[in-house]
Amino acid sequence: MKKWVQCAAVLILAGITAGCMGKSYIEELRTITVIDRESGSGTKYSFDAMTGLNEPLAGGERDRTVNSALVMNSTDQVLMRVSRDRDAIGYVSMGSVTSKVKILSVNGVRPPSDLTGAEVYPLTRQVYLIFRGNEKQEAVLDFMEFIKSRDGAGILIKEGFSPAWESKSAYRPRSVSGNISVGGSSSLRPVMQRMIASYEAYQPRVRVSLQDGDSLMGVHMVLSGTISIGLLSRPLTAEEEKEGARSWLMAKQAVAVVVNPQNPIENISEEELKSIYTGRMTTWPGTKENN
Structure with a gap:
């Protein structure tokens, strides 16, 4: 005692x-x-x-x-x-x-795996996909539609994210082909690997490659045309938007x-x-x- x-x-x-x-x-x-x-x-x-x-x-x-x-x-x-x-x-x-x-609780709250009630966990952030504002490649736009679908939302939830949108429609495959390159935030790599595997099962004529890096590299590669879609675990800056980058809020995620x-x-x-x-x-x- x-x-x-x-x-x-x-x-x-x-x-x-x-x-x-x-x-x-x-x-x-x-x-x-x-x-x-x-x-x-x-x-x-x-x-x-x-x-x-x-x-x-x-x-x-x-x-x-x-x-x-x-x-x-x-x-x-x-x-x-x-x-x-x-x-x-x-x-x-x-x-x-x-x-x-080992994960620590913060302020007595353990980070939730599914972000249910995530407003009480203090270290919660937003994550984004970024692309060029003039993106017209059909395969890229179709892959984005897959991510925004009920199928994509299901993958996000399974991987511990809270989708930033309510998706009621399942993905409807259409005839597309081509190559897509994705890169950026290393913390978003695991969920994107699962997105790619699921999407390619629907679209066997599309090949999606995933490059290593971080959020800043993702922005630079998108703006230079090296990749089609960037993974960003922070908001775009005003300067990055002026240079032509555009973002789509994909989900919320806990930082452990x-x-x-x-x-x-x-x-x-x-x-x-x-x-x-x-x-x-x-x-x-x-x-x-x-x-």
């Missing part, structure tokens, strides 16, 4: 909730490994905005993320690093989470905060996230097996 009270007291002072009931108890503080995404990542854009990491300045914003943060260039890299480092913390799209990491499965922490607040990512909080509570 005494050990449990001591554990609870230390955690209250630390401001983070861990699973104290059981064989583990608080023994020491460990240095947090902060995992961040590259500046072109739409997931980083959303995370920074939602946690208050961007400091408004005249003519722009300053990223207040601690300089010691390790920058990863893709969702897969974040997941790999967190799975291998007991003291790491990172963030990824909910649909990308694997069993090799993840730690290593060995970490006893179960919940974290938005303020604690901000403190960690700005370098004000630098240590985790550690655990040791009770003998």
Whole structure:
């Protein structure tokens, strides 16, 4: 009983909730490994905005993320690093989470897998498809119609997204052929892989290729004509729209905060996230097996 009270007291002072009931108890503080995404990542854009990491300045914003943060260039890299480092913390799209990491609740709310009641989960963002405003390729337009159909909405829901539209009509295949190239946000890659597989089953004469990258690369590739459709996990900027990019709001999606499965922490607040990512909080509570 005494050990449990001591554990609870230390955690209250630390401001983070861990699973104290059981064989583990608080023994020491460990240095947090902060995992961040590259500046072109739409997931980083959303995370920074939602946690208050961007400091408004005249003519722009300053990223207040601690300089010691390790920058990863893709969702897969974040997941790999967190799975291998007991003291790491990172963030990824909910649909990308694997069993090799542990999801934290934020403000006591676990990110919902189907976004039902997602308004109470604080880290929820919007994701987009982008294209050139003058896009006329028939296969591209048909693929977009598939995504907007009841079939596409079903894939989004299955992958943990909440479609931004209400689709009542099933996809109606028509005779099209050609090649479509898609690229951009790495966090949207898994759901787009499933979209492509389902669409190509309907349209065997259309080939859809999926390129790696991030949101910023997706915008640049669309504007340069390298790809037909971009995957964007942030809104277009006014400048990108002036250059001819257009967006379609596809869905809402939760951003999950993840730690290593060995970490006893179960919940974290938005303020604690901000403190960690700005370098004000630098240590985790550690655990040791009770003998």
